């Protein structure tokens with residue numbers, strides 16, 4: 480039932496228009512409240528597990544759990560979503576891949592250390608630059624999907640953005656006072672962002688604000704991590720074809736020229 484509602488809500492043409500005009504799109508009520516609550520519980524468990532193992536979890540202002548699916552494979556639901564996959568096939572290409580995924584909570588948690596740096600602080604984009612690293616590649620080669628597991632409000636560090644900045648042709652200045660808006664949304668909503676949009680994480684508060692951030696890119700963009708190495712061979716084989724694609728299994732360059740000359744598996748098999 481929930482899936483049927485989601486599909487109806489997922490208006491591809493509207494999202495594509497929004498991305499072009501505003502640099503972002505919001506889809507309301509995509510995940511159920513129950514799913515959000517369940518996911519938050521799991522994320523808190525992963526946070527505790529990683530703290531015990533002294534693994535990276537961000538810091539006392541910003542908790543970051545990269546590749547959360549390692550401990551809880553059920554969370555792969557957030558990496559591969561049928562509608563998002565279809566959308567990225569339209570926005571990018573049919574061979575698109577996952578660049579990074581992390582669950583983030585911009586929450587003050589005094590039990591953690593301040594020291595470990597996290598990304599997302601100060602005005603930035605997540606796009607790529609050329610010409611001495613100054614000019615953004617347009618149109619963008621990557622898009623971000625944010626699953627809101629809790630409400631995003633001005634008081635609990637909703638991500639901030641500069642309206643229409645996806646059309647700018649220069650790099651943002653980290654500390655400049657740009658005209659600012661906020662991604663205000665409800666738990667269960669999704670935001671989809673053009674990575675050229677200037678944005679920054681909000682100011683941390685004691686209120687929890689879990690969300691899952693994933694970046695998808697054209698197949699020739701490097702991932703932040705070697706996703707295919709995070710699984711045992713059998714586990715990797717058992718994943719659905721879309722997940723294998725997202726984890727770059729179909730776009731690893733051949734070892735040398737003797738077996739294949741094409742990078743994409745789809746092209747190799749032709």
Ligand SMILES: [Fe+2]
Nearest residue numbers: 599604605678
């Ligand atoms: Fe970012």
